[in-house]
Amino acid sequence: MSNIDENLAFTPATDLRELIKDKQVSSVEITELFLSRIDRLNSRLNAYLTVTSELAMDTARQADQAVARGDELGPLHGVPISIKDLQMTAGIRTTSGSLAYMDRVPEADSAVAERIRAAGSVILGKTNTPEFGLGSQSYNPVFGATGSAWNPELTSGGSSGGAASGLGTHMLPVADGSDMMGSLRNPGAFNNVIG
DSSP, rough: OOOOGGHHHHGGGGHHHHHHTTSSSSSSHHHHHHHHHHHHHHHHOOOOEEEHHHHHHHHHHHHHHHHHTTOOOOTTTTOOOEEEETTTTTTTTTTTGGGGGTTOSSOOHHHHHHHHHHOOOOOEEEOOOOOGSSSSEETTTTTEOOOOSTTSSSSSSSSSSHHHHHTTSSSOOOOOEEEEEEEHHHHHHTTTOOO
């Protein structure tokens, strides 16, 4: 990894996008920083279920090339993001936290994943959720439980608990989540982040 300032992991996603656009930092450097944090922290928290390191680095390189060419940039151009394991992602395992789908690799993106890619984001991986998103704790029979960013022994909440735990520990600057009955608000409160 390059000699990037570790404090950039605490920088808001909107600011990172501007830093990348203005060539003050590269998407590759930012992506490497967050992948390094995932490598160090995720084993204690179980926030990420699938980490897409190669895809992320390829996308980050393409993002930097687009900046160098002066292309029109999307609203999240070059910014790392995670996607909740309920969203279908082409070529990336999507289990929905269920043993029935533990090996599923969709051929097409959901509308959410499609828009995330179109915005120029760099997908770091998929985050934990209860089976089919049904529950107020991010536990499922495939991957187990996600711990809170503040105390890994405690629950991260659900159903967007993996996303919230990842945000709370700065393993990513922005995350996809969904909410039917508190699935953003509950994990947000448990991890001291905004959902």
